[in-house]
Amino acid sequence: xxxxxxxxxxxxxxxxxxxxxxxxxxxxxxxxxxxxxxxxxxxxxxxxxxxxxxxxxxxxxxxxxxxxxxxxxxxxxxxxxxxxxxxxxxxxxxxxxxxxxxxxxxxxxxxxxxxxxxxxxxxxxxxxxxxxxxxxxxxxxxxxxxxxxxxxxxxxxxxxxxxxxxxxxxxxxxxxxxxxxxxxxxxxxxxxxxxxxxxxxxxxxxxxxxxxxxxxxxxxxxxxxxxxxxxxxxxxxxxxxxxxxxxxxxxxxxxxxxxxxxxxxxxxxxxxxxxxxxxxxxxxxxxxxxxxxxxxxxxxxxxxxxxxxxxxxxxxxxxxxxxxxxxxxxxxxxxxxxxxxxxxxxxxxxxxxxxxxxxxxxxxxxxxxxxxxxxxxxxxxxxxxxxxxxxxxxx
Amino acid sequence: xxxxxxxxxxxxxxxxxxxxxxxxxxxxxxxxxxxxxxxxxxxxxxxxxxxxxxxxxxxxxxxx
Numbered sequence: 001x002x003x004x005x006x007x008x009x010x011x012x013x014x015x016x017x018x019x020x021x022x023x024x025x026x027x028x029x030x031x032x033x034x035x036x037x038x039x040x041x042x043x044x045x046x047x048x049x050x051x052x053x054x055x056x057x058x059x060x061x062x063x064x065x066x067x068x069x070x071x072x073x074x075x076x077x078x079x080x081x082x083x084x085x086x087x088x089x090x091x092x093x094x095x096x097x098x099x100x101x102x103x104x105x106x107x108x109x110x111x112x113x114x115x116x117x118x119x120x121x122x123x124x125x126x127x128x129x130x131x132x133x134x135x136x137x138x139x140x141x142x143x144x145x146x147x148x149x150x151x152x153x154x155x156x157x158x159x160x161x162x163x164x165x166x167x168x169x170x171x172x173x174x175x176x177x178x179x180x181x182x183x184x185x186x187x188x189x190x191x192x193x194x195x196x197x198x199x200x201x202x203x204x205x206x207x208x209x210x211x212x213x214x215x216x217x218x219x220x221x222x223x224x225x226x227x228x229x230x231x232x233x234x235x236x237x238x239x240x241x242x243x244x245x246x247x248x249x250x251x252x253x254x255x256x257x258x259x260x261x262x263x264x265x266x267x268x269x270x271x272x273x274x275x276x277x278x279x280x281x282x283x284x285x286x287x288x289x290x291x292x293x294x295x296x297x298x299x300x301x302x303x304x305x306x307x308x309x310x311x312x313x314x315x316x317x318x319x320x321x322x323x324x325x326x327x328x329x330x331x332x333x334x335x336x337x338x339x340x341x342x343x344x345x346x347x348x349x350x351x352x353x354x355x356x357x358x359x360x361x362x363x364x365x366x367x368x369x370x371x372x373x374x375x376x377x378x379x380x381x382x383x384x385x386x387x388x389x390x391x392x393x394x395x
Numbered sequence: 396x397x398x399x400x401x402x403x404x405x406x407x408x409x410x411x412x413x414x415x416x417x418x419x420x421x422x423x424x425x426x427x428x429x430x431x432x433x434x435x436x437x438x439x440x441x442x443x444x445x446x447x448x449x450x451x452x453x454x455x456x457x458x459x
Contacts, residue, residue, distance in 0.1 A: 213436065312447040319450040376443045383440070 041341050048103075050329045054253045054322050057104035057165045059086040062248055067091070070168055072106055073161040074099060088117065095120050100137050100146065107146040108158050109137050152258065166260065169252035173239045181235075210234055210378065218382040219389065226385050229271065233264065234378035241321060241370030245363060255373075256322035258314065265314035268381040272309075276388035283392065309384055313377065320373050324366040331359040398456040405452030412445040 060068035069087035076082075084096050092101040098113040099106055102123055121138040126145070136143040150156035163171075180199070187200045196204050215223040215230050240254045254260055282288065284302040287295055338344075338351025420438040424431050 213432070217436070312444075312451065315450055315454060316443065316447050319454060320446075323453075372439070376439065379436070379440065380443065 043341065046333055046336050046341070050326060050333070052103050053251070053329055054256060054325045055103075055105070056252075056257060058101060058106050058162055059091075059104060060165050060168065060249065060252075061104065065091070068168075070165065071163045072099070073163070074106060074108070074158050075161065076108065076158040092123075093119065095137070095139070102135055102137070102146055105149065106160060106162060107135070107137075107148055108156075109139075109144040110147055110157070111144045113137075113139065113144050165252045166254045166257055169243055169249075169254050170240065170260075172249075173236060173243060173254075176239055177235060207231065214375075214379050214382050218379065219386040222389055223382075226271070226382070229267075230378050230382050230385075233268075233381055234374050237264070237317065237377050238371060238374035241374055242367070244321065244325065245366055245370065251325070253322060253325050256318050256320075256325060258318050261314040261318040264317070264377070265310040268313060268384060269310040272384045272388045275385065277391055279390065279392045280388045309380075313380055313384075317373050317377055320369060324362075324369055328359055328362050328366065331355055331362050334358070401456045402453060405449050405456070409445055409449030409452075413442050416441050416445070 058072055059070055062068065067086075069085045072082065072084045072086055072089075074082040079098065082097050082099055084099075086101065088094065088096055089099075089101040092104075094100075095109065095113065095118050097115050098109050100109060100120060100123075101107070118139065121140075123146075124136055124138060124143070126132050126134050126136055126143075131145040135146045137146055147157045148154070149158070149160035180203070184200050184203045187197065191197060191200070195201075210231055211223070211227060214234075215227050219226055237255055240260075243249070244251055244253055244255065284306065285299050287298045287302075290298065332355055334355040335348055335351040338354070339348030416438055420434050423434045427434075
């Protein structure tokens with residue numbers, strides 16, 4: 001056996017063992033992440049912890065008390081800007097200029113909360129009164145209601161421009177993509193006309209796959225014009241999906257965040273509307289070749305489907321990825337359920353023995369789903385753009 | 396309680412649909428192995444669209 005082949009076999013062995021080790025560590029890492037933070041002693045506490053782990057956060061929580069501080073930028077109409085690092089909030093034990101970290105997310109204490117850095121006593125929930133079911137912060141014997149950052153559904157008294165866990169992971173994905181595609185482009189220039197080598201030979205089939213199997217059949221002749229967009233969508237979503245499955249770097253649920261996926265779907269929608277040809281609109285609003293009554297009904301249906309297209313695009317990606325994260329955390333939850341939420345150690349051991357293989361299998365499934373969802377998002381985007389630029393010659 | 400039943404019903408429909416697509420796609424590939432690529436793409440698109448219905452039902456049952 002030649003030496004190079006021996007080295008290859010050794011490399012293969014070690015890399016596969018490393019992969020297996022990482023895959024077996026994954027569930028344990030999720031378990032440690034899930035049990036970190038507040039102690040989980042009840043079913044409600046567990047569900048709260050699961051939801052906490054799929055939501056955005058103002059710090060990247062690693063293990064136990066260790067977390068990566070992130071910049072917090074908040075703006076309030078009267079108080080002006082707040083610039084702080086999340087480490088100055090001491091995991092929620094301190095308040096800075098009337099802002100607190102509640103469940104890892106920045107909240108603003110309403111009322112005349114003192115300025116500067118102060119030690120706070122506790123958090124809780126109002127049970128009655130004007131602020132029923134709203135969280136409050138307890139400081140020096142007084143309770144102040146907390147205002148959460150704004151969402152789609154609810155407005156807020158302040159604007160949150162923080163570099164959150166999701167934003168930081170997105171920036172990491174952008175850096176990774178620049179590095180990856182920069183090196184591939186460089187080696188492509190250097191080795192023009194030669195066989196691809198190294199990371200280039202890994203990326204080239206993917207790029208060609210997207211060109212030949214997604215862009216070309218669905219967009220047609222003009223596919224080169226939209227190829228960069230489809231390609232960016234695919235790799236951005238793929239890298240974020242996979243980063244979300246890596247433990248110890250926060251496992252941010254970026255592509256499971258409705259805001260992120262909505263922005264991505266809006267890109268597709270705006271491009272689709274922007275490049276649409278006359279034929280697209282005439283087929284939608286005034287379908288040629290059918291009776292007038294059917295034309296009216298079809299116009300309504302087509303208009304609804306035009307709106308539903310980007311909506312399903314963004315819900316599909318977000319819900320799939322969030323569901324995957326929740327499923328993994330639910331498998332981890334078997335440990336807590338079997339141990340009666342910390343009452344029985346032997347039950348916890350049995351739970352762990354069942355939970356680890358299940359979580360492992362779930363993680364493998366999620367890796368597949370990560371690739372599949374990126375593929376589907378790119379494919380449907382190509383399909384919608386293709387429908388918009390299609391020139392029909394049937395009449 | 397009702398949301399759980401609703402979720403279950405939605406998943407039954409989606410499961411039947413995607414199962415049918417998978418079965419028919421396997422049949423089609425067995426008949427015409429040279430068209431595997433096209434069949435796979437068509438299968439994934441239909442599965443994604445049906446899955447979308449299930450996911451919308453899921454979201455609605457979460458919201459309600």
